[in-house]
Amino acid sequence: MLYEREISSFRESNPTRRQGVLANLHLDLPLLTGLLLLCLVGLIVLYSAGGEEIELVKRQLLRILLGFILLVAVAQLTPDLLRRWSPWLYLTALGLLIAVLLFGESGKGAQRWLAVAGIRFQPSELAKLAVPMMIAWFLASSRLPPRWDRLLIASILVIIPALLIARQPDLGTALLVISAGIFVLFLAGLSWRFLLALVVAAIPLGWALWEWGMREYQRNRVLTFLNPERDPLGSGYHIIQSKIAIGSGGLYGKGWLNGTQSQLEFLPERTTDFIFAVIAEEFGLNGILLLLALYLFVIFRGLYIAAHAQHLYGRLLAGSLTLVFFVYLFVNTGMVSGILPVVGVPLPLISYGGTSMVTIMIGFGILMSIHTHRKLLPT
Amino acid sequence: MSSLNSFRDHLRERRLFIGRLWQAVLLILLLLTGLVARMAYLQIEQHPYFAQMSTENRVRVQPLPPTRGLIYDRNGELLAQNIPVHSLVIIPERVKDMAWTLEQLAQLVTISEEDLTRFERLRQQRRRFENVLLRSALSESEVAIIAVNRHRFPGVDIEAKLLRSYPHGVETAHVVGYVGRISEQDLAEIDGSAYSGTSYIGKTGVERFYERELHGAVGLQRVEVNAFGRVVRVLEEQPSIPGRDLHLSLDLRLQREAMAAFGEENGALVAIDPRDGSILAMVSKPGFDPNPFVEGISRAAFHALQQSPYNPLFNRALRGRYPPGSTTKPFVGLLGLESETITPRQRIFCPGFYRLPNHQHRYRDWKRSGHGWMDLLDAVAQSCDVYFYALAHELGVERMHDYLSKFGFGSPLGVDISGELSGLLPSPQWKRANRNAPWYPGETLIMGIGQGYFLTTPLELASATAALVQDGTHYRPHVVAAIGDHLTGEVTALEPVLLSQVPIGNRLHWQHTIDTMIEVVEGQRGTARRIRNPHYRIGGKTGTSQVFTVGQDEEYDAESIPKRLRDHALFIAFAPAEEPTIALAVIVENGGHGGAVAAPIARQVLDRYLLEE
Numbered sequence: 001m002l003y004e005r006e007i008s009s010f011r012e013s014n015p016t017r018r019q020g021v022l023a024n025l026h027l028d029l030p031l032l033t034g035l036l037l038l039c040l041v042g043l044i045v046l047y048s049a050g051g052e053e054i055e056l057v058k059r060q061l062l063r064i065l066l067g068f069i070l071l072v073a074v075a076q077l078t079p080d081l082l083r084r085w086s087p088w089l090y091l092t093a094l095g096l097l098i099a100v101l102l103f104g105e106s107g108k109g110a111q112r113w114l115a116v117a118g119i120r121f122q123p124s125e126l127a128k129l130a131v132p133m134m135i136a137w138f139l140a141s142s143r144l145p146p147r148w149d150r151l152l153i154a155s156i157l158v159i160i161p162a163l164l165i166a167r168q169p170d171l172g173t174a175l176l177v178i179s180a181g182i183f184v185l186f187l188a189g190l191s192w193r194f195l196l197a198l199v200v201a202a203i204p205l206g207w208a209l210w211e212w213g214m215r216e217y218q219r220n221r222v223l224t225f226l227n228p229e230r231d232p233l234g235s236g237y238h239i240i241q242s243k244i245a246i247g248s249g250g251l252y253g254k255g256w257l258n259g260t261q262s263q264l265e266f267l268p269e270r271t272t273d274f275i276f277a278v279i280a281e282e283f284g285l286n287g288i289l290l291l292l293a294l295y296l297f298v299i300f301r302g303l304y305i306a307a308h309a310q311h312l313y314g315r316l317l318a319g320s321l322t323l324v325f326f327v328y329l330f331v332n333t334g335m336v337s338g339i340l341p342v343v344g345v346p347l348p349l350i351s352y353g354g355t356s357m358v359t360i361m362i363g364f365g366i367l368m369s370i371h372t373h374r375k376l377l378p379t
Numbered sequence: 380m381s382s383l384n385s386f387r388d389h390l391r392e393r394r395l396f397i398g399r400l401w402q403a404v405l406l407i408l409l410l411l412t413g414l415v416a417r418m419a420y421l422q423i424e425q426h427p428y429f430a431q432m433s434t435e436n437r438v439r440v441q442p443l444p445p446t447r448g449l450i451y452d453r454n455g456e457l458l459a460q461n462i463p464v465h466s467l468v469i470i471p472e473r474v475k476d477m478a479w480t481l482e483q484l485a486q487l488v489t490i491s492e493e494d495l496t497r498f499e500r501l502r503q504q505r506r507r508f509e510n511v512l513l514r515s516a517l518s519e520s521e522v523a524i525i526a527v528n529r530h531r532f533p534g535v536d537i538e539a540k541l542l543r544s545y546p547h548g549v550e551t552a553h554v555v556g557y558v559g560r561i562s563e564q565d566l567a568e569i570d571g572s573a574y575s576g577t578s579y580i581g582k583t584g585v586e587r588f589y590e591r592e593l594h595g596a597v598g599l600q601r602v603e604v605n606a607f608g609r610v611v612r613v614l615e616e617q618p619s620i621p622g623r624d625l626h627l628s629l630d631l632r633l634q635r636e637a638m639a640a641f642g643e644e645n646g647a648l649v650a651i652d653p654r655d656g657s658i659l660a661m662v663s664k665p666g667f668d669p670n671p672f673v674e675g676i677s678r679a680a681f682h683a684l685q686q687s688p689y690n691p692l693f694n695r696a697l698r699g700r701y702p703p704g705s706t707t708k709p710f711v712g713l714l715g716l717e718s719e720t721i722t723p724r725q726r727i728f729c730p731g732f733y734r735l736p737n738h739q740h741r742y743r744d745w746k747r748s749g750h751g752w753m754d755l756l757d758a759v760a761q762s763c764d765v766y767f768y769a770l771a772h773e774l775g776v777e778r779m780h781d782y783l784s785k786f787g788f789g790s791p792l793g794v795d796i797s798g799e800l801s802g803l804l805p806s807p808q809w810k811r812a813n814r815n816a817p818w819y820p821g822e823t824l825i826m827g828i829g830q831g832y833f834l835t836t837p838l839e840l841a842s843a844t845a846a847l848v849q850d851g852t853h854y855r856p857h858v859v860a861a862i863g864d865h866l867t868g869e870v871t872a873l874e875p876v877l878l879s880q881v882p883i884g885n886r887l888h889w890q891h892t893i894d895t896m897i898e899v900v901e902g903q904r905g906t907a908r909r910i911r912n913p914h915y916r917i918g919g920k921t922g923t924s925q926v927f928t929v930g931q932d933e934e935y936d937a938e939s940i941p942k943r944l945r946d947h948a949l950f951i952a953f954a955p956a957e958e959p960t961i962a963l964a965v966i967v968e969n970g971g972h973g974g975a976v977a978a979p980i981a982r983q984v985l986d987r988y989l990l991e992e
Binding site for chain 2: 183186241243244251261265299300312323
């Protein structure tokens, strides 16, 4: 009976039934539509947040195009190929992260960039993809749920790159990499007891991190998060102005191009990390609900793809990437609305800026590859 | 079996995975619900509060200070104006590193120690978001340098404002006065909100007396500012009403002439049009430049002015109290006639001294050999003291006091220039109250020749002379003739105010008194005959007031005593004698004899007024 149901469900989503260019390009129409809509919303908001500067919008449009090209390219690769590449990709990422610490370029008090042949990029972005791929590859090679020893190895595989990234220091990305790894473990059936143990272990770890692992500005961020009014002109200024922007937007918002907090530049980082506050100010709670619905649609489509993936590797990877996308969303909106500390995580697909945009697009390319390369019957 | 097992495992794994996915979906929905709840709390529940905060962020109310009214002389010459200047200001709230900013700015424009001291002081007084003056009076090139570099210095701004300026500073300082920064004391007297945005207030002279007219009314502007405090647009504006312009009766040319006529001497001159009491010239020498006071005079400069032995800040014309000396004589003579104590023909013999009945003390005449037989005309023209000792004795102190007070002596006239002091017209009551001593008969005698306790200001003397030549019609002396509305261009003339009318017993007595004064200048033996001229006739009276008391049998020798103890030279005058259009009083401090020193100054002013129309 179960078998019957599986077969029928495969049939329903049989990609060969779908005709046309999209199917040939290995693209998933609902997911693609959701992503394009989010990018479009991003460009519209960016025009307002950036002080009606069309140049800014053009540059972002170029990044989106680059992202989509990579998305389409990755979608052409078969999941099997991706699976076989996973360990090599992981090792490459690890090597590059070490290289960053040794020869990386500095910016804003952190060493994140690596320049190869004139092209600057952040190896930590590669790690965001390579880590879940590696863990998925590792866990998919044996039975589920994984045994304790395998869990331990998987944990170490997550922690090494995470620590390297935290050293740069880039706390936001380190957290995203860790969560990507944990999501794979979680989806692989990691027992709740183990998760609980992790949380308990995190407390002394957190303390150690506070004492030795954090720079002064990072500690300040946490302290300011706990009490934004502590430093109203310094780091608390972001949160206070952001809350004013959101709150003053009300139910209907002040209207596009009419947000005073953003247009008059009271809101810092309004085109990047705090763009969510601009949307809240100009489009109100109504706009926020619509935006969240759009995100939810993309996330649910991603989980749907994960649920219908034929192989364990694909399932774990698709699920993890989708959940990381949600983590992006939640950490950013939570930080902008003042329920999470300020860690530099952009609003996915909307915030101005290149690196994370490209990574996310490639992630969705992987999802499409998983979804569109299924065979009619499992072998 | 094994394949079945593995198949079952796949199913189991998939079920497990789907279960985990549902758990994830649940978690996602839970977190998103929390987020939505948070957003709803901020955007609905807290919306009014944050809407208010957002408005406070961007909307600022700023005062539009009114432009201060201008001051013109009677020929339309500007005496007080507003010139645009640029100053460098800092809004401390917007400056991250003040020490660095100040250091960098000092490399662009000169900033003195004094500027820094003032900046620190003002910074303590003002709120963090208000701008604080760092450097005033930037040159055009300095403005350009700052403007180019301004992006480097958030919170640093150039403020353009109007600065009060007195183009004829030294010449008009004692009449026009000056404005200065509003002090704590000023704040107690004014409505602070009417002065928001204004940094000056009238401190002395006309500037102070007419503060209300000159100031105007403050306007308001609601503006939208961006995060850096820069005004983006004006939301609402209630314009200010500029202050009213003052048109003075003062004649700058006459004022200059008078100033020049004094030469090296110090003293005061007041010239009044007797027909309406308007002041034509008012000089107090030495003068001073009022311009440094506008922005706050430096301690050292102020100290120097205060310590000067000639006291340039002291307004002698308005506040200087001098014994009127012989210039009292025409008034006392008139009283003698009006009270029928004497007649014009009546003669008294002057042996060079006067002795009270039953007293040994000799009250000396300035002419030791005596004047011989004198009638009133001769007594005034030659300034015979003995004649007036005798007359004063006959009249008594009470009658003299009452009559002189009718001419305005001894009480403030209410001139429209801030800081007026009245002279002192003594009486037995006054002496009892202030000196706790009885009035001696001898004091009556010397009061008759304008000595003793009797003190007058130059303004009082001029004003009383004007009343005398105007048949007792005494107009309040005033310097503002008309007030102009800057917006409509309308100029409203001020009506002269009748201060008092001295009762007239017999008009011929008045005419005779005028004649005695004409004789002073036009007569062969008049004490001011040297200023006689063929163009017009002058009436006047010389006076010499003692600064230094000469002993009973000593000789006053001008050469042997220091300059500052020498007599003050006085002269009151009017012209043309037949129908006077100008009456004046001159006092030359330590100048010596009135006829020799003060009268020529008067002549020079009269010439300018009457001959060069």
